[in-house]
Amino acid sequence: MSPPVEDEAPPPLLEVIDLHVSYPTASGPLPAVRGVSFSVDAGESVGIAGESGCGKSTIAATVLRLQPKGASVEGSVLVNGQDTQRMPWGQLRAVRWGDAAIVFQGALHSLNPVQRIEDQIAEPIRLHDESVGKGAAATRVGQLLESVGLPSGRGSAYPHQLSGGQKQRVMIAMALACRPQLILADEPTTALDVMVQAQVLSVLTDLVYDLGLGLLLISHDLSVLGTTCDRVLVMYAGRVVEHGPAASLFDHPLHPYGGALAAAFPRVGDPRARFAPVGLPGDPPDPQALPSGCPFHPRCALATEECTTTDPPLEPMAPCREVACLHADESRDMKLLLARSRLQAARPAGSATAP
Amino acid sequence: MSSLLSARRLEVTFPGRHGRPDAKGVDGVDLDVAPGEILALVGESGCGKTTLARTLLGLERPSAGSVAYDGTDLSYGRSFLRSYRRKVQLILQDPTGALNPRQSVYESVAEGIRIHKMVRVHRKAGEQVTEADLVARALSQAGLRPPQRFFLNYPHELSGGQRQRVVIAGALAVEPAVLIADEPVSSLDASIRGEILALLLKLREELGLSVLVVTHDLGLAWNIADQIAVMYLGRIVEVGTTEEVLAAPKHPYTQALLSVVPEIAQNEPVVLQGETPDPTKVPPGCRFHPRCPALLGGEAAAAGVDGDCRATPLPLLAATGGQRAACWLPGRLPPS
Secondary structure: OOOOOOOOOOOOOEEEEEEEEEEOOOOOOEEEEEEEEEEEOOOOEEEEEOOOOOOHHHHHHHHOOOOOOOOEEEEEEEEOOEEOOOOOHHHHHHHHHHOEEEEOOOHHHOOOOOOOHHHHHHHHHHHHOOOOOHHHHHHHHHHHHHHOOOOHHHHHOOHHHOOHHHHHHHHHHHHOOOOOOEEEEEOOOOOOOHHHHHHHHHHHHHHHHHHOOEEEEEEOOHHHHHHHOOEEEEEEOOEEEEEEEHHHHHHOOOOHHHHHHHHHOOOOOOHHHOOOOOOOOOOOOOOOOOOOOOOOHHHOOOOOHHHHOOOOOOEEOOOOOEEOOOOHHHHOOHHHHHHHHHHHHHOOOOOEOOO | OOOOEEEEEEEEEEOOOOOOOOEEEEEEEEEEEOOOOEEEEEOOOOOOHHHHHHHHOOOOOOOEEEEEEOOEEOOOOHHHHHHHHHHEEEEOOOHHHHOOOOOOHHHHHHHHHHHOOHHHHHHHOOOOOOHHHHHHHHHHHOOEOOHHHHOOOOHHHOOHHHHHHHHHHHHHOOOOOEEEEEOOOOOOOHHHHHHHHHHHHHHHHHHOOEEEEEEOOHHHHHHHOOEEEEEEOOEEEEEEEHHHHHHOOOOHHHHHHHHOOOOOOOOOOOOOOOOOOOOOOOOOOOOOHHHOHHHHOOHHHHOOOHHHHHHOOOOOOOOOOOOEEOOOOOOOOOOO
16 A cells, blocks of 8 residues: 655654653652653754753653653653554554664663573564564574674673673664664663773664664763764753754853853863863752742853843754753853853852752 | 872782683782872773772782882781771762761761771870861861751762762861772762862862872863873773873873764774773783774884784883883883
């Protein structure tokens, strides 16, 4: 049967529209994600940056409806145009693995220690398509291992016989098992050292190029996202505060928070970073008691009176760039921003406050 | 500059089990940490950098060679180690794991003060202090001010950055001369990282502490270290000032490590294939040769040293001198 004539562009692989997620706690609902919208197209890699607790992992889990029971979700998450939050259970099972697969944070501990890795990779293949025989599954496992740069013979190994980087590549191979179009990778390289991180990131970027997959990569390290992704979203306190092409965002952040994240990982050889580590004073805000106005203002070098009352929305700024900051014009000058944050870093370190 | 903490021809061997050959965690290392110096020890997981740090702390006994503190070789009796550990303190990677969840901040910091009888040490020196004074002093040196507000907090009530500051305060409380920090910021958020690194710099300035930072993060080294030693498979393969080693690396391994630091608009990264090789099977010749881009790419053959790379062992790098690399390529080894 031939498909009907397309009169419009196909929907993006992943479209998140005004997503709100909150978790129930003893002291009332805890808003983890507060109105986030973005999309990921085929062949595109999108990064989400932010510190612990900013809601970035919640987004990844919510895409496949893996959020904890009881979490309240508003807005929609469309995978291939289908809303995962509202689809029936049977369809959701097919979407998980089949349309989109997730590589978790701390994946090093997600492998079953007493099962050979080839059996673990074959499991989703055979669960999703009962017509696949044992032999065909084994062939596919071999191909998958090779696609992530492991010899197919390694399939007979147990997880303890693999190094951290190899285990992480097995997790990526497993995510590819059912030929998904979208990969969600939540801090896939956090526990790995630089050389292995480079190997894993190059496997992921090759997949995006070769197979035209969509990649949503989540990390607290803006420099990793800067080299791997096409576009980056910076999140703070459950919201996107900055969005733009990865390279220009990393080089010229418009939001002071984006600036702090970019400066946290200095460029080796940059004389300005020598003996001048740049930190951000203070701690991330409590999601249940967000500061008034812009939630970043208590930690912001550019904050003024207005920031304590007005919470700016995400607005277009430069070409392809969006930012939620009243002072984005000023912070566009990276030098000024760096000078200010260095002043703060040089302040007596009594900045940590009592809880 | 004389050295405060030094290693000479240091080797640490772990016996192989079930008839397997011994693993050489540290395989001949000369290293000096000068007073007030920040030295970064960098390398991949499994290269022996943590084993070297543990041996410098006296937690691991060398199978050959020696560790010396302030000119005296370490002996491994209880009383010597007790006084040694007051002088050389360890800061671990994960502050959540390093703190007892059922101990208040005060108790955590006071533990070392009690073990090392710091109140008596101060009284002997003619300074009347109480235990609470010393805890408060350590907390405020670590940037937790006002310190009294943190006394009764438990680790779960603190943020990640505050927890790491408590761990550092616990180390500072016994008034050490050297801090050995094993990946001090790798489990922390980006925004906290700079604050903790700034604290280490401040402690060096205000208290004259020496710091040995064990890390795989070259950006961290660029941020705070005076000297860098690059370790590969139990040996130091390149050492020099941070500017020398990171701006003009001589060893192909250091060059490869630098090329994969995630940055934009850099040269084509040299991603080495394979993991750090097995310390039970150290390759002959240069231990890096099976993965060396200069050998695989023909640069070594063009210089006529490829035979040496595969077969001739390299000399150990001395602990002092300018930038020096253990590599057979011309101009890399220091003149003997």
